[in-house]
Amino acid sequence: MLAAALAMFGDVLAAGTTRLLSIPGEDTTRPFFYWMPFGFGELARGHLVLWNPHTYAGTPFFGAFGPALLYPPNWLHMLLPTAIAINVGITLHVWLAGVFVYAWTTHRGLHPMACLFAGLLFMFCGAHFWQIYRGHLHCLTTLVWAPVIFLAIDGVLDGRSWRWPLVGMLGVAMQILAGHVQYTFYTGIVAGLYALLGWARSKRRMRDAMALAAIYAGGASLAGVQLLTGLQTAAESRRTAISYEMAAWLGFPPENVLTLVMPGFFGDQVTVPYWGRGTLSEMCLYLGVTGVVLLVVGTVHGGSRRTRWSLTMAAAALLLAFGDHTPLFRVLYDHVPGFASFRGTNKFIFLASLFLIMLAAIGLDRAIRDGAPRWLGWVSVVGGVALLAAGLAFTRDCGTGGREIWHRLLALPFASDGYRMFVADAMPEGAAACRSAAHSAQTAAWLFVLTGALVLACRRYPRLVHALAIVGVLDVALYARSIRPTFDPRPLPARSAALRAELDARDAGDSRVLSSDPYSYVAMGAGAYDLWGAEPGVLDRYSRFVALTQQWPLDALLVTAGFRRLHPLLGMLRLRHVVEIRDEQVMLVPTRLTELPRALLVPRWQVSGDPEQVLRALPRLALTQEALLESDPGLGPVPDAADPSATGRVTVADVSTEEIEIHAETPVPAILIVTDNYSASWHAEPWDAASTATYRVMPADYLLRGIPLTPGTHHIRLVYRPSMLRWGAALTIASLALYGTAVMAMTARRRRASRR
Numbered sequence: 202m203l204a205a206a207l208a209m210f211g212d213v214l215a216a217g218t219t220r221l222l223s224i225p226g227e228d229t230t231r232p233f234f235y236w237m238p239f240g241f242g243e244l245a246r247g248h249l250v251l252w253n254p255h256t257y258a259g260t261p262f263f264g265a266f267g268p269a270l271l272y273p274p275n276w277l278h279m280l281l282p283t284a285i286a287i288n289v290g291i292t293l294h295v296w297l298a299g300v301f302v303y304a305w306t307t308h309r310g311l312h313p314m315a316c317l318f319a320g321l322l323f324m325f326c327g328a329h330f331w332q333i334y335r336g337h338l339h340c341l342t343t344l345v346w347a348p349v350i351f352l353a354i355d356g357v358l359d360g361r362s363w364r365w366p367l368v369g370m371l372g373v374a375m376q377i378l379a380g381h382v383q384y385t386f387y388t389g390i391v392a393g394l395y396a397l398l399g400w401a402r403s404k405r406r407m408r409d410a411m412a413l414a415a416i417y418a419g420g421a422s423l424a425g426v427q428l429l430t431g432l433q434t435a436a437e438s439r440r441t442a443i444s445y446e447m448a449a450w451l452g453f454p455p456e457n458v459l460t461l462v463m464p465g466f467f468g469d470q471v472t473v474p475y476w477g478r479g480t481l482s483e484m485c486l487y488l489g490v491t492g493v494v495l496l497v498v499g500t501v502h503g504g505s506r507r508t509r510w511s512l513t514m515a516a517a518a519l520l521l522a523f524g525d526h527t528p529l530f531r532v533l534y535d536h537v538p539g540f541a542s543f544r545g546t547n548k549f550i551f552l553a554s555l556f557l558i559m560l561a562a563i564g565l566d567r568a569i570r571d572g573a574p575r576w577l578g579w580v581s582v583v584g585g586v587a588l589l590a591a592g593l594a595f596t597r598d599c600g601t602g603g604r605e606i607w608h609r610l611l612a613l614p615f616a617s618d619g620y621r622m623f624v625a626d627a628m629p630e631g632a633a634a635c636r637s638a639a640h641s642a643q644t645a646a647w648l649f650v651l652t653g654a655l656v657l658a659c660r661r662y663p664r665l666v667h668a669l670a671i672v673g674v675l676d677v678a679l680y681a682r683s684i685r686p687t688f689d690p691r692p693l694p695a696r697s698a699a700l701r702a703e704l705d706a707r708d709a710g711d712s713r714v715l716s717s718d719p720y721s722y723v724a725m726g727a728g729a730y731d732l733w734g735a736e737p738g739v740l741d742r743y744s745r746f747v748a749l750t751q752q753w754p755l756d757a758l759l760v761t762a763g764f765r766r767l768h769p770l771l772g773m774l775r776l777r778h779v780v781e782i783r784d785e786q787v788m789l790v791p792t793r794l795t796e797l798p799r800a801l802l803v804p805r806w807q808v809s810g811d812p813e814q815v816l817r818a819l820p821r822l823a824l825t826q827e828a829l830l831e832s833d834p835g836l837g838p839v840p841d842a843a844d845p846s847a848t849g850r851v852t853v854a855d856v857s858t859e860e861i862e863i864h865a866e867t868p869v870p871a872i873l874i875v876t877d878n879y880s881a882s883w884h885a886e887p888w889d890a891a892s893t894a895t896y897r898v899m900p901a902d903y904l905l906r907g908i909p910l911t912p913g914t915h916h917i918r919l920v921y922r923p924s925m926l927r928w929g930a931a932l933t934i935a936s937l938a939l940y941g942t943a944v945m946a947m948t949a950r951r952r953r954a955s956r957r
Contacts, residue, residue: 202299221690226719229336235722241278252859255725256734259878264434265738269380299324301348319562325681327487328554339380373420425932429925439744451545452524454478465641473637490648491673499564515556522549581653589646697726699787712777717763834909836870859921875906888916
């Protein structure tokens with residue numbers, strides 16, 4: 202499996218910093234290529250970055266889960282250049298994916314060849330390998346630990362050793378730390394169902410229930426510092442509960458079950474644009490033709506409770522993946538806590554693939570031990586010939602004469618949404634899609650014929666069963682190689698350097714810029730401050746403010762590519778320039794908005810207990826003279842109208858990403874406003890620890906930070922400090938101590954037993 206991983210990625214690893222896995226302009230470059238040197242560069246200096254001031258006018262960083270600063274494999278970024286660390290990390294996790302599936306199938310008692318087949322099949326299957334195409338790095342790092350959790354559940358239900366809950370705890374903790382909350386949540390749902398089905402037949406109900414519960418309780422405790430901080434952060438984000446329409450978006454289309462054996466039927470996304478629903482990188486189930494044939498063998502002839510168990514779980518995960526294509530989704534959205542926080546139930550296909558691969562491994566084990574059923578060989582051959590004939594007919598009809606037939610096929614209900622994505626009046630587009638489907642069908646047909654022939658030959662020559670496994674692995678591996686893109690990442694830091702030079706030339710100071718995809722993190726690479734980004738955990742107040750200025754639906758910020766208009770209110774966030782990049786030339790276009798300073802003293806205020814009312818009142822507000830608050834600042838009656846220039850002066854200096862030093866002098870009561878995003882985890886305290894002064898941070902003008910000040914001189918420390926960080930750190934430290942003690946005790950016991 203390591204050799205297979207190196208064969209797949211060796212050329213990229215040898216290229217050093219000149220090649221990067223994935224396509225440009227997707228998640229690898231927004232945000233990971235910029236997150237990693239920022240977060241891990243600071244971590245190497247002993248600083249855990251809690252707040253990111255560079256995107257979305259300021260947003261949580263560590264608590265957003267995605268940066269995965271405490272995920273051990275990511276610490277490669279403290280040792281290697283970013284491009285090399287990303288490529289090594291992808292290679293490592295693809296290999297680990299195979300190793301963990303191998304371990305899981307081995308525990309089931311399958312033949313070593315079947316276990317190796319399962320590991321390699323999972324490494325290169327569609328639901329897993331396509332994550333590389335769009336640079337879903339935190340998906341890859343999170344997915345890989347699911348087999349460990351299922352292995353631990355099997356171990357608990359099979360034996361009496363407490364090492365299995367410890368294995369499961371490690372898998373759960375690593376999933377949480379790896380950064381993709383949705384995959385962690387979905388794995389928890391499927392693992393819970395898997396454990397429940399196994400526990401229902403357990404003879405040691407109480408003991409097994411405690412051990413199974415300990416897997417997630419212990420794993421959550423080990424990752425407590427990330428989990429608790431993340432949950433506190435999520436409570437302020439737009440992801441708390443998204444609309445039904447947004448949550449239902451990107452369910453797995455039922456017609457894409459065809460991608461089990463024909464991954465290019467709806468376009469291969471490399472040579473022919475994908476015309477199905479959603480995106481192929483998240484809608485492909487490909488397990489290879491041989492894998493599917495062996496899956497049938499395992500399903501029909503597996504002959505054990507575990508086979509039925511795996512089949513049930515595969516069906517359940519696939520049903521969940523269909524999302525709002527079934528009535529079940531509405532029930533889950535309304536009644537399952539947390540389910541309404543995510544969009545894209547298509548992600549369940551990864552978990553379905555795991556159990557389908559387990560069935561394929563069971564099928565190969567059956568073929569090795571007892572031979573494959575002859576009837577399946579004939580069905581495969583005949584089915585392959587029929588599919589080949591259909592593919593040839595498609596190829597013949599892909600010209601002008603077959604246009605109406607092909608369009609009529611695409612107009613069927615199962616493909617109606619995909620139809621709109623590519624069918625146009627120009628025939629070449631329809632013809633290209635037709636040829637792609639025909640080619641995919643023909644390839645699958647030949648593989649069915651070959652697989653069927655091998656199944657039949659295995660009855661006479663049993664050793665040919667190894668050839669069956671080799672064909673299955675080569676099938677998915679060659680497909681994976683065909684969708685493995687790379688690009689040269691060297692222009693990325695060059696763009697950031699050019700932007701930095703432009704900003705310095707214009708003396709931009711701490712003003713903000715506005716970029717758009719796919720260049721939404723160029724400013725972060727330049728150490729500049731942007732109003733845009735590509736992070737799912739964007740603060741809810743900021744989402745609502747942007748929706749107001751852009752006249753968007755509330756959830757639009759989660760899916761749109763950038764702002765569409767310059768609203769005057771964007772000046773309150775210090776927006777000065779729009780970033781435009783054309784032919785690698787970086788340009789700054791002045792916005793000419795009325796721009797607020799980094800901090801100002803406002804002598805008057807209004808109080809409204811309704812945040813939505815404050816938001817609606819913003820367009821009518823004189824921002825430099827009056828503040829809108831949501832609670833009484835405790836400064837007595839509102840002063841009479843005063844000259845804003847007579848309210849004093851204020852200076853601001855950044856100490857770190859989440860700590861600011863403020864000097865303020867005011868002769869009258871005033872609201873100190875800092876024009877950065879507000880969060881309830883920002884706290885103000887005297888710079889001098891001996892001072893008895895007290896300060897509080899409140900939302901001002903809906904999304905900014907406001908600090909009420911009495912007349913006088915103030916030296917303030919403004920710090921972002923989630924309260925759950927301390928509790929989470931204590932929980933993690935205590936859990937690590939207990940976990941380490943348990944591992945050492947178990948190791949010592951095994952050593953004593955081996956000496957007897």
